[in-house]
Amino acid sequence: MADISVRIKNVTLKTPVIAASGTFGSGEEIAGLIDINEIGAITAKTVTLEPRDGNPSPRIFETASGIINSIGLQNKGIDHFVSAVIPFFENYEVPFIANIAGFELSEYAKLASILDKYNRVNMIELNVSCPNVKKGGIEFGRDPAILRELVTSSVAATSKPVIVKLSPNVTDIAELARVAEDSGASAISLVNTFQALAINIDTLKPELGGGLGGLSGPAIKPIALRMVYQVSNAVKIPVIGMGGISSSADAIEFILAGATAVSVGTANFIDPSIAISIADGINEYLDRKGYVRIQNATGKFKLS
């Protein structure tokens, strides 16, 4: 039995496997199926200042080894989050990561400062893949200068560890990672979904009601893994790797590439208990390799 616990700043996770935002609900739905306290950490669905209805249907479209989604960040807003979602997590000890998004720069710091008051929230993850409405709708996370301001203001607004969840829709993700680290992030998580499109050839309309969507699932794993490797070699702060992980072998690739922890998303839809079986599989791998701690494997892979 190896030690698979990991630390991000001052927060200890008993396993390195996190449930990604938007794929696990608040755990309430799945509580009957698994013991939530056995998961490394749970990331809540993105919360915004105001409630959002989300995009019109259809909101998902399956592609080869993946899905494109355009949910549109449907959520009941920060007031409901603090009055209902946070209290629900008082039932569990599992580390709890809030995930926030804004449509204007100032909204991130506002949300971070509201959440700063709640002890039950262990970390705050910034979803920077949202459209910057004031700058023509381009993702916040694509512009280094804007990202710098976004992260700096969020870090200043809270004493909790801030994780920056990078958008992969960029030319040089390592550059954005360095900006986030310089700006005070406690950890980097990557990747969010890849911008994608599906066209219905009979109606000539997009398959998704929201038009463009985000691609996730096994199809993106090789690209996500490459990016995690590059980012891990660009920053010193912990990296949380995600993108198409559906087995412990997948997770181990990310760990060897340099990820301190991994996050599982789409795979939760198919098997809500997968975060637990992946953690077990990581443990078996470490035993087989004679490693006593997961840190013995972290970043062990180098291209040259």
Added chain:
Amino acid sequence: MIIESLEILSNAKLSPDIFRITLTGQDIPARVKPGHFVQVLIEDNSRSILRRPFSVFYGDGEHQLQILYKVVGSGTRKLSELKPGAALSCLGPLGRGFSTSGFEKIILVAGGVGIAPLYFLARSIPEPTRKILVFGARNKSFFNGFEELNKIFDELYFVTDDGSFGYEGEIMQHFPDFYRKHEPQMIYACGPEPFLEKLVTFVRDEEVQIEVAMERRMACGFGVCMSCICETKQGIKLTCKDGPVFNGRDLFGS
């Protein structure tokens, strides 16, 4: 809900693209109620990684569960090729089922594979409730394999697009006549959405109650992914959790 590996007992082809699969297991078959669905994983299929939601066509309350499905794409095609003895991972039971109580007379209206949840419902409603079925499909061959319907229902009306069996045309061209003749207290319906909308619109100002079973694309099936939204008078609902059975009058605009 639970995840259980069910064994395939049979996978019968009823008509060109309609199959009925019989599964056996310990837990899920004992728990399913009319209106429930299960999320089925079809393995070794990189073209479709997600589970597929299927209404429960029949559950015997003990070990057997049946699903009626139409082959529409790569997932269902793969499903139709599976043989007895193979295992199928199922997640369920899921959803809010039909409400049942002692109605004197009910009409079940099925459009095509919409018969699936309604069949289970009909089998579970005992005498003395009088059960009438209005069953519409493209043509006669769709009704293969449903020979015992006359043992379950007190009255049967078949409607085919091409008139090859029963009444010709769309269900809603003939439904008003059946409805006026029988004056039921409750209607249960399932089928293509345009048909359901016409049905709900027709009965909107009547006394009769109406429940419809809806269908939406789903990723998870248990309320987490937010894909399967349904617009209702009470706001945006999730078809997998708040449905798939809805009060018909809550849907389809004013």
